Amino acid sequence: MAIMEKAAPATRWRRPTSVLLSIVVLLAVWWALAAAEIWDPIFLPSPGRVWDAFVYSVSEHNGTPGYQGYYLWEHLWASLWRILRGLFWAIVFGVPLGVVLATVAPIRAVIEPYVDFLRALPPLAYFSLLIIWFGIEDSSKIWLLFIASFPPITLATLAGVRRIPGEYLESARSLGAGRLQLVLHTVLPSAVPDVLTGIRIAMGFAWTTIVAAETSNGIPGIGGLAWATKKELLTDVAIVCVITIGLTALALDAVLRLVERVLVPWSGRQP
Template identity: 35%
Template sequence: MSDTGVRTELLADKDAVELAETRSRRKFSWARLGYGAVGVLVFLAIWDIAAIIKNDPAILPTVPATARTFWHYLFTDYPAVNGQTLLGHALTSTRRIVSGWAIGVVIGIVLGGAMASIRVVRFMIDPIIEFLRPLPPLAFLPLLIVWLGINDTPKITLIAIGVVPILTIATVTALDAVPDELVQASRSLGASPFYALATVRLRAAFPTIITGMRLAMGGAWTSIVAAELIASTSGLGYLINQAGQNLQMSLLVSGIVAIGIIGIVFDSLLRLLHRRTDPTSR
């Protein structure tokens, strides 16, 4: 057989292997989806049985009652909650989350990249990050309210404060794990230190950085809901607080469900981005 024929056969075998791997991943994804659906159904069944046994909607509403309330107030104003719909409050919280999270991600990646590349910067910033990391972001809320008021600015700032340490540490850890051979190869081809950082190190470290983004997104929801419970006139945290004061347990649980749904959507998008940047991920 000629060399051309051998190469063609090898390429065909490689394509077949990649196709088999792709099909395997799809089967695994469908299996995970199926098992996840079963888990959700079991959880809903346990919830409904507990609500029926308790038989007190002011403490624990049933699943059908919660679903009806969720659907009704999704597009209908709830007068006791600033005259907004459940969808309106969800969009308000989502806007704050995305703004604060995005700002924190950009700052965290920039700081992490500087710390991983310049030793002096690392020595200067590391104590500050280690000081901020164990502090709950809500500890800064009274200061932010005094300085910035009760509009969206302190809430977005609060989220960014919680995101920055997580993304900084994730970025530094990911960049430190990049093999030196990759950087040396790029430098030998004439790449500057900054170009090597932007196109080689960050590209190789990005899947790990995305994991930090996912962790930061969960913390961001905790911060915004707590902030809206304390100092806000809109958002899902405010909705939950008002519904609890009025003993509207179905609406309260609907607000919690809305947070969970939005959180799953954001996490799924980040998972998809992770798979796009890391072919070995599942």
């Protein structure tokens, strides 16, 4: 045990070094391939060219900011705000529905197949319908992100509630807990780890959906900017968008991991 306790800090210290080393290797390989000009710069721009595109995206030029009239952070915030709203409503409806599906078998038999059906649909399959129903403004995009996020949260909550040991519920009932008290003080706290896992998965789905959501009237938006680059073959700008989306998604996932460690330290999950 002592050996394991001594080894753990060393492992934690090695992680940042390993990540930094992998980034350096990636940049070196990328730079070497670009310098060798194996492919046209349109297909593989150099790291320096991508950096210049990033600098351009956060600068003002002849009175016009960045690309498409917005700074990069304005594009990012527009997308993030859409994602947060879609995810918020997915949590509001998905968590209660997951509890109901787990505790009421007849409702689960009727509703769960529809949740599975939504989970299996690719976003572009129904985005046209959402545009017809809600227009090309933010409403259709938020609905799309909601539908992408809703199933994983619902199903994760359902799984978490069904995994609660029966003796926990019986103990709460024996202490006089009513149905509402049972849900609030036993069911939901026990299911929190699975709910948070569902939210993390849903956040990932939302980020993979944002480009599809912003293909129509998506400016400002980081997905809309990435989509717009295809018209002028701005590969360097597209890479800036991809890196920005990836780093933001990782940062948000780290926040959710931190929330998980704070709320459910007993879950035993490793950071």
